[in-house]
């Protein structure tokens with residue numbers, strides 16, 4: 001099964017109007033020849049309007065880094081999925097580990113947010129991943145299993161709509177995020193394959209089609225070894241998404257992994 005790779009930048013709490021303008025124009029320029037992969041950026045809410053203005057006529061998608069678990073109401077500081085959809089967002093990161101740890105976001109809450117995104121026509125990028133402690137205790141698979149199976153708590157109509165929107169799963173081992181140290185490719189592949197098998201237990205066709213992207217220390221230097229793994233369908237990129245050249249170099253690999261054969265053979 002050939003799944004088109006997807007590379008999404010997670011800008012986190014970075015940027016300003018001036019910096020974003022420069023970076024987005026650079027990205028448009030750097031990515032313009034890469035037609036065999038999909039690209040997106042998820043940026044802070046106040047800049048979604050700016051992203052819409054700059055990226056609307058380009059192939060680069062833009063999205064939010066979260067959406068509220070509520071449709072509307074007295075929830076000060078919350079931002080709903082339908083609000084971000086008004087700014088042309090087609091993506092939303094949900095359940096990022098920084099949300100799960102700093103805001104104690106449970107699987108249940110994350111899945112409710114997935115539902116709100118889907119209801120607004122937004123493709124969720126649902127993040128899963130084990131912490132260092134869980135990893136060291138050998139609990140990685142059970143944690144991932146619980147996080148992935150939570151998705152099956154969606155009602156049938158929402159689940160069908162999520163599939164139609166191309167719901168993405170991001171495997172992000174928490175111990176690798178922001179550390180400049182990615183998981184070993186075989187290690188990541190094992191988890192991606194495990195996630196796909198979990199989905200297959202419920203839904204074989206979706207398991208074949210779902211894009212499972214890797215996040216955590218993905219760089220131009222390790223992109224070849226990770227993105228050539230058969231169950232890794234792209235990347236969620238933090239640090240390297242803030243530099244258009246580095247993001248393009250990861251994008252080049254995603255767009256054409258054949259170039260990696262030469263590189264890996266040369267290394268051997």
Ligand code: PEP
Pocket residue numbers: 010172176177178179180215216217218236237238239240
């Ligand atoms: C992330 O936060 O989703 C991420 C993958 O960060 P980094 O690439 O910096 O590890």
